[in-house]
Amino acid sequence: MKLNKTEYDPKLNSYEVVIAGGAMIGTAIAWFLISNKDFNGKILVVEKDPTLEFSSTSRTNNSIRQQFSNSLNIEISKFSSNYILNFKSYMENDERIPEIMFNKIGYLYLADNIEKINLLKQNQKLQNSLNIPTKIYDQNSLLEKFPYLNVKNLIGGSYNNYNEGYFDSNTIFSWWKKKAAEKGVEFIKNEVTEIALDSKKINAITLKDGSKLKIGSFVNATGTKASTFDKTHFLRIPVEPRKRYTFIFKTEVKINNSVPLIIDPTGIHFRSDGNYFLCGCAPEFDDTAAYDDFTIDYELWEEKIWPILANRIPDFERIKLVNAWAGHYAFNTFDQNGIIGPHPEFINFYFANGFSGHGLQQSPAIGRALSEKIIYKKYKTLNLKPLSPERLIEKKPFLEQAII
Ligand SMILES: Cc1cc2nc3c(=O)[nH]c(=O)nc-3n(C[C@H](O)[C@H](O)[C@H](O)COP(=O)(O)OP(=O)(O)OC[C@H]3O[C@@H](n4cnc5c(N)ncnc54)[C@H](O)[C@@H]3O)c2cc1C
Structure with a gap:
């Protein structure tokens, strides 16, 4: 079959920046680069499946929080929430751009032992020092504030709804892509299969059809494929696919539709999702997933997850599952946080990988920071x-203790 030229083929044979991976992170970087007045040059975004069917971005839960234990993650989320709230002004006040839905239902971390509540208290101190008004609740005040909860085995929790909740990431993604393309970024359907290195630099990349492109800088935004996209496997990092389930259900009894994102001590989390509820969890044995394994474990839902939900909120005894999907985290097995910035030796090779469960909310800050690093060779805003x-x-x- 003859391929459609405009969809698959790069227009040029040399680019200032080539980005592999055109989902949330790759597109954020493309937008922040092209919209920076100090950037000159051509950008190519290579995405092997522009439908993004199996990307983390398409299977995400769209949530954002400030309750991290590391001040850098908090600063990243502070910028991202400000960005979501003021999207239009960040996007050059383009009249076409709508307000972004941001439902600030908050996050509630629950603790069932002293160690957990002490950790929440320690995190709260840090969060408060960075102007995040997280509060600690004991068992009684938890019940008072969230009367639908069963607090029997709990000793407390931490709650904040300042700039925490869920948001419409899809509209942000679409406008980044649309406006970047309008400014000349090329988005093609193809696959980066090889990179050519000399002693200090990446010289060229090869696409699936064999075409070779000269490059100034290269960005790896390939999600779960971060360490395997390149046939030479030269620049391996500890990132692998890990399955995460999302279950959407409705209740028979009407419950408050702003139930915060609750992190149960069992490790599962759930929140209201409009008139429905959303629950997220890992498989029973959380290990490397096969790239093509997106099967859903309904037995886990019936036997383990639902009973946990019904224990925490007795009105969840009578619920109906209405949707479910499996997605893959690009799981950083080293410390479950983003790996960002230039390769220590090959300095025109940039990583934007390993975001595990919080890459979506970090995408504005990562796009901005990495574009600065590429243009100015240093971070100008967040370091x-x-x-x-x-x-x-x-x-x-x-070190980040609040991993979901
Ligand atoms: C179930 C689930 C729930 C989540 N919930 C949240 C949440 O509530 N909040 C939050 O902040 N984060 C959440 N995340 C994480 C977040 O979705 C991801 O961190 C984020 O979407 C990562 O975006 P990305 O662009 O790095 O990767 P991806 O979205 O995976 O995109 C990588 C892209 O690279 C392409 N690609 C791969 N190899 C090549 C190649 N060789 N050449 C060209 N293209 C290539 C792929 O086709 C893919 O489209 C969740 C993730 C999952 C799975």
Whole structure:
């Protein structure tokens, strides 16, 4: 079959920046680069499946929180929430751009032992110092504030609804892509299969059809494929696919439709989702997933998840499952946080990988920061050095205790 030229073929044979992966992170980087007045040059975004059917971005839960334990993650989320709330002004006040839906239902972390509540208290201190008004609740005040909860085995929790909840990431993604294309970014359906290195740089990349492109800089935004997209496997990082289930259900008894995103001590989380509820969890044995395994474990739902939900909110005894999907986290097995910035040796190779369960909310901050690093060779706003790949070599994990 003859391929449609405009869809598959790059127009040029040399680009200032080539980005592999055209989902949330790759597109954010393309937008922040092209909209920066100090950037000159051509950008190519190569996406092997523009429907994004199996990308993390399409299977996400769209939630954003400020309740992290690391100040950098909090600063990243502070910028992202400001960005969501003021999207139109960040997008050059383009009249076509709508308000972004941001439903600030908050997050509620529950604790069933002293260690957990102490950790929440420690995190709260840090969050408060960064102007995030997280509050700690004991068992009684939890019940008072959230009367639908069964608090029997709980000793407390932490709650904040300032700039926490869920948002419409799809509209943000679509406008980044549309406006980037209007400014000349090329988006093609193709696959990066190989990169050519000399002693200090990436010189060229090869696409699936064999075409070779000269490049100035290369960005790896390939999600779960981060360490395997390149046949030479030269630039491997500890990122692998891990399955995560999402179950959507409705209740027979009407419950408050702003139930926060509740992180149960069992590890599962759930929240209201308009008139429905959404529950997210890992498989029973959380291990590397096969790239093509998106099967759903309904037995897990029936036998384990539903009973946990019904224990926490007795009105969840009578619910009906209306939808479910499995998605893959690009799971960073080293420390479950983004790996961002230039390769320590091949300095025109940039990583934007390993975001595990919080890459969607971080995408505005990552797009902005990485574009600065590419253009100015330094971070100008948020310093993301602590997330750099050097930490893998130095074996110094980025410490974040609030992983979901
Ligand atoms: C079930 C689930 C729930 C989540 N919930 C949340 C949440 O509530 N909040 C939050 O912040 N984050 C959440 N996340 C995480 C978030 O969705 C991801 O971190 C984010 O979408 C990652 O975007 P990405 O662009 O890096 O990767 P992806 O969306 O996976 O995109 C990578 C793209 O690269 C392409 N690609 C791969 N190899 C190549 C190649 N060689 N050449 C060209 N293209 C290639 C792929 O086709 C893919 O489209 C969730 C993830 C899952 C799975």
